[in-house]
Amino acid sequence: MKKQVAIIGAGYAGLRAIEHLASDDRLCITLFDENPYHYLQTEAYGYIAGRFDLHDVALDLKNWCHGFKRPVTFVQERVTYIRSRTQEIETESGTHPYDYLIIATGARTNFFSFIEGLDRYGFGVKKLFRSHRFRTAFEALLYEKVEQRPSEASRVYNLAIGGAGLSGVEIAAEMADVIKRHTKSIGEAAKELHIHLIDASATILPGMSDYIITHTDKRLTSLGIHIRTNAFIERVDASTIHFKDGSRLDYTFMIFTGGIIANRIDSDLDAASNRIGQYAPDATLRLAPNVFTVGDCAELKDASGKLLPPTAQTAERSAEYAAYAIGQDIAGRAVRPYRGTVDGVFVALGGRYAVGELFGVIRVRGYLAYLLKKVITKSYYLGLKLRLNTGFKKRTATGEAL
Ligand SMILES: Cc1cc2nc3c(=O)[nH]c(=O)nc-3n(C[C@H](O)[C@H](O)[C@H](O)COP(=O)(O)OP(=O)(O)OC[C@H]3O[C@@H](n4cnc5c(N)ncnc54)[C@H](O)[C@@H]3O)c2cc1C
Missing domain, CATH: 3.50.50.60 (FAD/NAD(P)-binding domain)
Known part of the structure; x- marks a missing residue:
């Protein structure tokens, strides 16, 4: 019998987890998100300033999910409750069973209540x-x-x-x-x-x-x-x-943009949280034996116990880890603990200018840094776009309503 994997949240973490799980024929994958699109938040600065267009920052999830060789189901609904005892999640329209669950619900702006207005x-x-x-x-x-x-x-x-x-x-x-x-x-x-x-x-x-x-x-x-x-x-x-x-x-x-607060879902999980509402998972990113949490909604640490910044990079790495841990679990093998790292940071600073640092030793600024940042963001975008195109073609060929 195939294992049902439910993923809540189609952000950087959710999509990366699917990329790493979708080829495993022991699994049946379902992605839940309240929105029909993946929002590329990292490109928001360019969208706001008019440098990028809507299609640069929002990608259709149905088409993307259809782009895999093996089926990935997309459910456009908000998840309202996690019932870990019976291994089910609830949405507005019903209940969905799972064997493994990945919570990747991200975070929202924290409009601090102590700042009036x-x-x-x-x-x-x-x-x-x-x-x-x-x-x-x-x-x-x-x-x-x-x-x-x-x-x-x-x-x-x-x-x-x-x-x-x-x-x-x-x-x-x-x-x-x-x-x-x-x-x-x-x-x-x-x-x-x-x-x-x-x-x-x-x-x-x-x-x-x-x-x-x-x-x-x-x-x-x-x-x-x-x-x-x-x-x-x-x-x-x-x-x-x-x-x-x-x-x-x-x-x-x-x-x-002064702070974030995690998007948590009501549940019967015995899950601790930190001051910004992030789930505090164990060293294998679990909240329960078959429930993982990754990305901005989780408090993630590096090998020395230092908190990792909530970035797309951290979201993706933690999602890759959760996918690996699920594979190991099904195979009955032990997992190594999660060891997050920050490989580098690039800050886009308007036009063709950026500042960046890689592995703490390589430092670049100006046009070269801009090019490096562009390569990183473009390769992410193109990866999504390829799958999106494949999915769109498949849906058109099978006559599925678009
Ligand atoms: C302007 C800007 C610039 C940034 N620049 C960078 C950068 O240069 N480099 C970098 O690494 N990071 C950057 N970041 C941070 C990065 O965007 C986040 O860290 C990243 O989006 C986190 O990914 P995630 O998958 O955890 O969450 P998200 O991308 O926020 O995705 C969470 C998803 O969960 C869904 N969801 C939430 N609750 C529910 C629910 N109950 N039911 C169903 N769906 C739900 C949401 O709709 C959303 O699609 C930037 C952020 C901003 C805003």
């Missing part, structure tokens, strides 16, 4: 519809500047980004680069869009190496971004950000 007035980018709303708003401001007559009084718009981690920095840089590059075509009025990058830490990109921080800082400054560190946001209202030190910033749009 943040959830009401801030945009997040962890969901496609939120990125889309910000893209539309940004485009509307650019449009307004195109239309601005010389006789009109100049009007400065402040675009605020709360959180100078990887995502905040990349979004700020890409928007600033668009404004800078397009001043030629849009005109001088484009310069009246000011980008403000705000963080409560003493530095941008807290936790990253001095090399990355220094060169990112230089690049952001050269793009005209106003960087504000040690800045604690106390309250946000419809037009003003109020800081703890009494200062204020009047803003037009605000994105918040």
